[in-house]
Amino acid sequence: xxxxxxxxxxxxxxxxxxxxxxxxxxxxxxxxxxxxxxxxxxxxxxxxxxxxxxxxxxxxxxxxxxxxxxxxxxxxxxxxxxxxxxxxxxxxxxxxxxxxxxxxxxxx
Amino acid sequence: xxxxxxxxxxxxxxxxxxxxxxxxxxxxxxxxxxxxxxxxxxxxxxxxxxxxxxxxxxxxxxxxxxxxxxxxxxxxxxxxxxxxxxxxxxxxxxxxxxxxxxxxxxxxxxxx
Numbered sequence: 376x377x378x379x380x381x382x383x384x385x386x387x388x389x390x391x392x393x394x395x396x397x398x399x400x401x402x403x404x405x406x407x408x409x410x411x412x413x414x415x416x417x418x419x420x421x422x423x424x425x426x427x428x429x430x431x432x433x434x435x436x437x438x439x440x441x442x443x444x445x446x447x448x449x450x451x452x453x454x455x456x457x458x459x460x461x462x463x464x465x466x467x468x469x470x471x472x473x474x475x476x477x478x479x480x481x482x483x
Numbered sequence: 484x485x486x487x488x489x490x491x492x493x494x495x496x497x498x499x500x501x502x503x504x505x506x507x508x509x510x511x512x513x514x515x516x517x518x519x520x521x522x523x524x525x526x527x528x529x530x531x532x533x534x535x536x537x538x539x540x541x542x543x544x545x546x547x548x549x550x551x552x553x554x555x556x557x558x559x560x561x562x563x564x565x566x567x568x569x570x571x572x573x574x575x576x577x578x579x580x581x582x583x584x585x586x587x588x589x590x591x592x593x594x595x
Contacts, residue, residue: 384524409582419527419573419586461527465582470517470542475526 377402379464381474388452389482396447396477398436398462407465408445410436411473414458422447422460432456452481485510489574489587496594502547502561504590506574509555514576516557517584518549521571533557569594 378401388394400406410422423431425438425445436447445462459478463471486509496502508514518530529542531549539549546565550558557574571591575584 381526407582418588421583424582463582470529470532471527471582471584472529473519473527475524 377464377466377472379462379472379474381460381462381477383477384475385478385480387480387482390454391451394449394452394456394479394481396460396462396479398445398447398474400443400445400462400464402443402464406438406440406445408436408438409463409465409471410434410445410447411461411463412458413461414455419461452479454481454483457481485576485585487574487576487585487587489572489590491590492588493591494593496564496592498566498594499563502559502564502568502592504559504572504574504592506557506559506587507555508557508576511555511576511578513554514578516551517575517577518557518559519573519575521573521589522569527573531559564594566594568592 380399382397408425411419412422413419423429434447434449436445438445457480459476461476462474466472489506516533519527520530521527531539531541533539533551536551536554547561571589573589574587577584
């Protein structure tokens with residue numbers, strides 16, 4: 376069965392410090408993974424997808440099939456990065472299975 | 484450009500009352516449509532999805548139902564609300580890019 380696990384509900388880091396939001400998945404097929412973000416008073420929106428191998432707002436995420444992980448990383452956190460972050464796994468019919476989310480707070 | 488609307492934004496309903504939440508999409512044709520519920524500590528749970536008019540798939544058994552009477556309209560309903568139906572309900576749409584979904588502003592439902 377598909378499952379996405381985000382072990383940290385809350386994460387606080389100081390501005391300028393590195394940040395890593397953890398995501399582990401369970402999926403029998405070839406996984407497609409995404410990170411979604413919800414800033415305060417804004418809609419949930421796509422941040423990045425693993426197949427694009429892109430860096431968005433300084434964030435990157437590498438799919439590690441051996442560890443079944445898709446951790447989100449940024450070398451230097453900014454205050455505007457404070458938000459709720461969701462890891463998601465694509466199922467059939469473009470369904471997404473979301474983790475429980477991690478609330479990131481960047482301390483000035 | 485494409486937009487997605489949900490209403491109402493907030494709703495307080497007594498236990499046992501009916502429910503109807505509406506979601507409409509503009510600027511695209513034949514989208515996939517989704518209803519999610521966001522409950523505290525449980526993340527986003529997919530409730531229903533639809534790949535076309537009249538085509539509804541349910542992901543979890545529950546007190547809710549969904550309908551898609553028009554191509555860009557998706558409705559979430561209940562005949563009798565339960566306390567456990569309280570939560571934040573999100574509608575989303577997607578077209579071709581796998582996993583890329585666009586979310587509405589959500590409806591916060593409180594069942595009292």
